[in-house]
Amino acid sequence: xxxxxxxxxxxxxxxxxxxxxxxxxxxxxxxxxxxxxxxxxxxxxxxxxxxxxxxxxxxxxxxxxxxxxxxxxxxxxxxxxxxxxxxxxxxxxxxxxxxxxxxxxxxxxxxxxxxxxxxxxxxxxxxxxxxxxxxxxxxxxxxxxxxxxxxxxxxxxxxxxxxxxxxxxxxxxxxxxxxxxxxxxxxxxxxxxxxxxxxxxxxxxxxxxxxxxxxxxxxxxxxxxxxxxxxxxxxxxxxxxxxxxxxxxxxxxxxxxxxxxxxxxxxxxxxxxxxxxxxxxxxxxxxxxxxxxxxxxxxxxxxxxxxxxxxxxxxxxxxxxxxxxxxxxxxxxxx
Amino acid sequence: xxxxxxxxxxxxxxxxxxxxxxxxxxxxxxxxxxxxxxxxxxxxxxxxxxxxxxxxxxxxxxxxxxxxxxxxxxxxxxxxxxxxxxxxxxxxxxxxxxxxxxxxxxxxxxxxxxxxxx
Numbered sequence: 001x002x003x004x005x006x007x008x009x010x011x012x013x014x015x016x017x018x019x020x021x022x023x024x025x026x027x028x029x030x031x032x033x034x035x036x037x038x039x040x041x042x043x044x045x046x047x048x049x050x051x052x053x054x055x056x057x058x059x060x061x062x063x064x065x066x067x068x069x070x071x072x073x074x075x076x077x078x079x080x081x082x083x084x085x086x087x088x089x090x091x092x093x094x095x096x097x098x099x100x101x102x103x104x105x106x107x108x109x110x111x112x113x114x115x116x117x118x119x120x121x122x123x124x125x126x127x128x129x130x131x132x133x134x135x136x137x138x139x140x141x142x143x144x145x146x147x148x149x150x151x152x153x154x155x156x157x158x159x160x161x162x163x164x165x166x167x168x169x170x171x172x173x174x175x176x177x178x179x180x181x182x183x184x185x186x187x188x189x190x191x192x193x194x195x196x197x198x199x200x201x202x203x204x205x206x207x208x209x210x211x212x213x214x215x216x217x218x219x220x221x222x223x224x225x226x227x228x229x230x231x232x233x234x235x236x237x238x239x240x241x242x243x244x245x246x247x248x249x250x251x252x253x254x255x256x257x258x259x260x261x262x263x264x265x266x267x268x269x270x271x272x273x274x275x276x277x278x279x280x281x282x283x284x285x286x287x288x289x290x291x292x293x294x295x296x297x298x299x300x301x302x303x304x305x306x307x308x309x310x311x312x313x314x315x316x317x318x319x320x321x322x323x324x325x326x327x328x329x330x331x332x333x334x335x
Numbered sequence: 336x337x338x339x340x341x342x343x344x345x346x347x348x349x350x351x352x353x354x355x356x357x358x359x360x361x362x363x364x365x366x367x368x369x370x371x372x373x374x375x376x377x378x379x380x381x382x383x384x385x386x387x388x389x390x391x392x393x394x395x396x397x398x399x400x401x402x403x404x405x406x407x408x409x410x411x412x413x414x415x416x417x418x419x420x421x422x423x424x425x426x427x428x429x430x431x432x433x434x435x436x437x438x439x440x441x442x443x444x445x446x447x448x449x450x451x452x453x
Contacts, residue, residue, distance in 0.1 A: 030414075
């Protein structure tokens with residue numbers, strides 16, 4: 001009887017918790033039915049052999065196939081995963097190197113110095129790989145669950161129609177090059193990682209009186225932390241678009257629209273951040289003013305009245321330009 | 336390369352899987368328990384793996400096509416299944432589908448055979 005217990009356990013442990021007891025009871029009754037009263041060990045053995053692998057049997061008991069990423073997405077998932085992990089590792093290593101150069105740890109020996117650097121690099125590689133894998137997987141799981149890409153979207157009650165084929169004229173100028181997508185994602189990851197992990201690297205580096213380098217970060221890190229969730233959200237959206245572009249290979253309507261919406265939202269975020277006085281380190285401006293031989297007060301006024309708007313203006317112009325260019329590609333003439 | 340035999344085997348498995356539900360529904364006008372159904376089908380020369388049948392019975396029960404009941408009158412408890420009202424309806428409709436499908440297929444295959452004999 002012990003063998004039956006083990007078999008039933010081996011099957012039910014793969015099932016959802018709420019059906020385990022029920023299936024176990026049922027399965028045990030079925031097995032016992034297949035046996036005579038007072039069965040021998042060998043008879044039990046033969047019956048269990050006939051029922052076969054517990055994992056396979058459990059699989060039959062599970063109503064839907066359960067997976068995060070199905071066969072339809074698997075190859076593209078792996079391809080995207082490799083690219084994004086590669087980008088993340090490069091970014092994390094770069095950041096680690098920059099922060100190392102700008103503020104090397106003081107150790108007595110060369111070996112200690114090297115050990116510190118190597119461990120820093122290894123953790124940067126691991127961190128990059130984990131972050132990349134996590135977010136790519138998340139986006140693909142969303143794609144898999146919603147079925148957005150197939151054109152059939154059950155939640156919205158939308159069915160694929162041949163109209164969507166019109167988007168498919170790839171020979172035109174709406175093609176998206178691999179390089180373009182990789183570079184834009186690289187920039188996004190770099191920017192996010194910089195703000196998330198090493199915001200203090202964005203700073204004014206001045207030679208102090210004692211000969212040491214003095215560092216004045218641009219951001220108040222406490223205040224910046226409030227923005228981090230939003231920035232992360234933007235990065236995930238950007239990653240979603242990246243995967244969309246990567247898989248489609250050309251600008252279609254949804255992608256162009258998403259691109260425009262994303263650009264607009266980024267401009268709003270940048271405007272909010274730039275005009276948030278608490279976000280910036282006053283010390284940074286004071287030092288900057290001194291460095292430029294200006295009075296701090298005058299420099300602050302210049303920052304608030306001019307520089308902010310110039311920066312914002314540049315962003316808006318780029319965003320509008322990009323949105324329109326992409327919009328024309330996505331919505332333009334279809335051959 | 337897959338051998339012809341393997342291809343035929345896996346296609347046969349698929350063909351049988353599609354008709355298994357109909358087969359099971361057809362036997363459940365009367366109460367049956369899992370193993371008695373396996374034996375009954377075996378007697379009719381339609382061997383079905385117990386490991387396929389038991390989960391199928393459970394799935395059909397979850398879809399409300401079967402009603403089940405534990406019989407505890409004997410020394411061992413047994414779970415009996417029979418068609419529910421919905422199951423009856425599904426069975427009749429599915430049978431109709433099967434009949435028309437097999438008729439169509441039959442006539443297509445016969446046509447093909449005649450052409451070959453010409």
